[in-house]
Amino acid sequence: MDLDLPGYAWDLLPYLEHPLDLYRSHVWHANSNEQKRTPYAAIYTSLGCIYGCEFCMINNLNRADNSVHVSSRDSRLMRFWSVKWVLKQLQQWYDMGVTTIRISDKMFLLIIATICPFARVLLSEGSIFTCGPIHELTR
Ligand code: SF4
Secondary structure, X not given: OOOOOOOOOHHHOOOOOOOOOOOOOOXXXXXXXXXXXXXXXXXXXXXXXXXXXXXXXXXXXXXXXXXXXXXXXXXXXXXXXXXXXHHHHHHHHXXXXXXXXXXXXXXXXXXXXXXXXXXXXXXXXXXXXXXXXXXXXXX
């Protein structure tokens, strides 16, 4: 994934005075602290899902067969960016003054429990989760 999708051009997004200062988290993402709502950014550390719920399109981005009767649920898999890549993104945000972020992975709770090297690093280093959904982090 690091080679296929190597990163974001955060500096090209519109801003007022500092990068990402036009983006705000939901109130509860920032523990109801208005000062922490911006700058704000979101990231995926993985794409896809190992499950195949009939109503869900999440695995369309993993679809490798465009046959008529192949659906999202036929393309169940997860792909990950490396721990090094994710930490580089987090450092970039930190350098930009971003202290509230969202990790938008669809299966982050499962990832923590099982398969994601990045999640294991977060847990082993004692990183703090907010009281929001499990995939919301603050630094
Ligand atoms: S992301 Fe959620 S709804 Fe979609 S296939 Fe996975 S478990 Fe089902």
